Amino acid sequence: MAKTAPKSSSKKKESKEGFSKYIKWFWILFFGGILSVALLFLFTAWFSDLPDETQMENPETNLATEIIDSKGETLGKFYKENRTPVKYDSLPDHLVNALIAVEDERYYDHSGIDGRGTARAITYLGTKGGASTITQQLAKQFFTDQVSSSKFQRALQKVKEWVIAVRLERQYTKEEIITMYFNKYDFLNQAIGIRSASRIYFSKEPMELNTVESAMLAGMFKNSSLYNPLKRPELVKQRRNVVLAQMAKNGFITEEVKNELQAEDLNIEYSPEGHDEGVATYFRAYLQEFLKEWIKENKKTDGSTYNIYRDGLKIYTSIDSDMQRHAEDAVKEHMSHIQKEFTRQNKKNKTAPFRDIDVDETEDIIQRAMKVSDRWKKMTAEGKSEKDIRASFKKKTDMRVFGWDGDIDTTMTPRDSIIYYKSFLRSGMMSMKPQTGEVKAWVGGINYKHFKYDAVKKQKRQIGSTFKPFVYATAIDQLHLSPCDKVPNTQYTIEAGKHGNTKDWTPKNSDGSYGGLVTLKDALAGSINTVTARLLDRVGPKPVIDLIDKLGVDTRKIPEVPSIALGTPDLSIFEMVSAYSAFVNEGVYVKPVIVTRIEDKNGTVLYQHIPETKDVLSKEAAYVTVNLMEGVTQAGSGRRLRGTWATSRQDYKNAVTGYPYDFKNPIAGKTGTTQNNSDGWFMGMVPDLVTGVWVGGEDRATHFSSTRYGQGATMALPIWGIYMKYLYADENIEVSDGNFPKPENISTILDCEEFEENNTNNGDEDVPEELDF
Incomplete structure (x- = not known):
C-alpha cells in the first residue's frame, strides 16, 4: 500500500507556492512600474515636438509680400519663400x-x-x-x-x-x-x-x-x-x-x-518670379528700399517689426503693368538699335568705349570700377591682399554676360568684362499722371540682372536744355510774358559780379547762328541759349531755383549762378517728371505716389496714401509754358514726332536719323543734350501723362562723337515715341490725345501768326514790342 504525505507537509508546500506567486507578481509590478515610467518619459521626449493647439490653429508659414499694380495684377514679390x-x-x-x-x-x-x-x-x-x-x-x-x-x-x-x-x-x-x-x-x-x-x-x-x-x-x-x-x-x-x-x-x-x-x-x-526677373524690376528694387524705411516707423500692434519677406503683406502700387510692359519694350527696342550704331562707331575709337580722355584717365575709370566691384569686396572680406586682388582681374574666367538676345556664355578677364559693360549705353524712363501723381511706369535701366543701378531715382545727371522751361515759366509768371513777345537773338553777356558770377558769362548758341528777333515760342523751340540767358538775367537765378524747389526738386546742391539756365544742374528723372507735371496740371504740383495702400495678410489696412499738393504757378502761366513747349514738337527739335524729320523706317533701324511717328495730337515737350553729348533727354507731355527719358553712358566719357547721334532728339525722344505708339494702340489703356486744358478768360496772346496778320496795318502800338532786356 502506497504511503501518503501527511496533511501538515502538504499545507506547508501550498503555502510556500502561494508566497512565491505573490513575490513574482510583486517584482512584475515593480519592474513594470519602473518600465512604464521610463517609457512615459521616453514617449514624452519622443513626442515633445508635437504641436499644441495654438500651433495647430496657426501653422507657421513664410508668406511672400505681394506687389500689386493699379489693376490688381501681381507685379512681383518679396520673399524668403515665394x-x-x-x-x-x-x-x-x-x-x-x-x-x-x-x-x-x-x-x-x-x-x-x-x-x-x-x-x-x-x-x-x-x-x-x-x-x-x-x-x-x-x-x-x-x-x-x-x-x-x-x-x-x-x-x-x-x-x-x-x-x-x-x-x-x-x-x-x-x-x-x-x-x-x-x-x-x-x-x-x-x-x-x-x-x-x-x-x-x-x-x-x-x-x-x-x-x-x-x-x-x-x-x-x-x-x-x-x-x-x-x-x-x-x-x-x-x-x-x-x-x-x-x-x-x-x-x-x-x-x-x-x-x-x-x-x-x-x-x-x-x-x-525671381528678384532679377519679371516686370518692373527696377521699380520693385526701389519699392523694397521704400518698405524697409516704412517698417522702421510702423510697428505691429505688439511692438514687433514687420518682415517684408515673411509676413504676407500686400503692397498696392500706382504702376500700370500694361503701361510698364510697353515702357520696357520701348526702351529695349530703341536701345538695342542705337547700341549697334554706337558699337559700330567705336570700332575705330582707340579709347573705346570712352572719348575725349587720355590713357591715364581711362585707367582711372577702370580702377575705380574694380574697387567697387563685387569681386573686390568679396576678396577683401576673405583677407586677400590688394596685389592678389588686382592679379585676379587679369585672369580669364568663364562667365555669362549681357546680350540683347539673351545672356552670352564667354571667357574673358574680369577687367575686360568691366570695359565690356561700360560700352553699353544706359537708359531710364518714368511716366506719371500729372493730376494724381500716380507713377504708371518706371524703367531704371536696360537690364536689371546685369545693370542694377537705377537711373530713375538714384541717378542724377546734367539735364541740359530740359531745364529751360523752368526759366521761361519763371519769367512768364513774374513778367507776364507772351509766347509772341520778341527777343534779340544776339550774343549776350552777364557780367562778373552779377547773380553770383565770378567772371563774365557769354553763352553761345549750339548752332552758332545769331541775329534778328525771335518770339519766345520760336526761341524755346530752337533751344536758343542767348534768349534763355536774357530771361534768366531779367528774373535772376534765385526765383528759378525757388520755383523748382516748390516743384519737388532737391535744390541744396544747385548754385545760384546764371549758368544753370542752360541745364548744368544734375537732376533725376524722378524729379524732372514730377516737376514738369505741374505745367500740365494747371500749375499745381502733386507729389509722386508709388504706394497707394498696404495691407497685412488678413486684409487689414496698414497704410493709405493721402495726396500732397501745392499751388506753384498760376493756371495761365502754366498753360503758356505748355504752349511754348508745344512749339518744340511743332517746329523745334521734337518735330520728328510729327513725321517731318526722318526719311524712312529703315533709317530708324539703322539708328541714322529717327522714326516718322506721325503723331497728330497735341504734344508738349523738350529735348536736352549736355556737353560732349554725354546725356540725351526728352520730356514729353500729353494732357494726362508726363514721361521723362534719359539716355547716356555710365561714365560721361562714354558718348557719341557727334551731336547728330548724341542729341536728346536722337538718343531719348524715340523711346517716348515708341512708348506712346504702344499706348495709343492698346485698347486696355486710356491716354488722352486731346488738347491741353485751357484756363478761362486767358489774357495772354498765344497765336503769334494770327495776331501779327490781324495787326499788320493797325499801328505798331498793338504789336508786341521787342522786350527791353
Missing part, C-alpha cells in the same frame, strides 16, 4: 480632383489615416504603394522633420504623422486641409504653393488652369525634385499621364478625354 496663399474657392475642381485621384483616393472617407491603405502597405511592405494620406503629408510638411537615419526613427516619425493627422482632421474641414497642402508644397524653381506654381509654370492664376495643366502640377506632389518640368520634361509628362489615368479610374474624366489629354505636350510657359 508663397502666396489662396483660398479653396480659388482652386478649380479638376485641380483638386487630380490631387485626390493620384495621392489619396479615399480622402473624403477617412479621418486622417487610411486604414485600408495602411494594411496594404504593411502586408506588401510598401511594394504596392504607400499609405500616406494627404492629411499625413500635410502633417509631415508642417510639423515633423525629414528623418532618414534609421528605420526606427522613420517609424517613429510615421507615428507622429498619424497623431498630427488625426488632430488636423478634428481641427479643420477637408477643404481647409487640402487648401493648406496646396499652399504649402514646394514645386521648385521659386514656386512655393499652388499660386506661385501656376504663375511660374503656366503664367496663369490657379483658377485659370486647365485639366492637363492641373494634372502636371498634381503629379509633382510625389517628388518635385524628380519631376522638375524644366529639367526632366519627358519624365514629368509620363507622371502627368499617370495622374490623368487615375482621374479616369476615379470617374473624374472619361477614358476618351484621358486619351486626348495624354497626347498633349506640357506647354510650359515659364515665367520666373
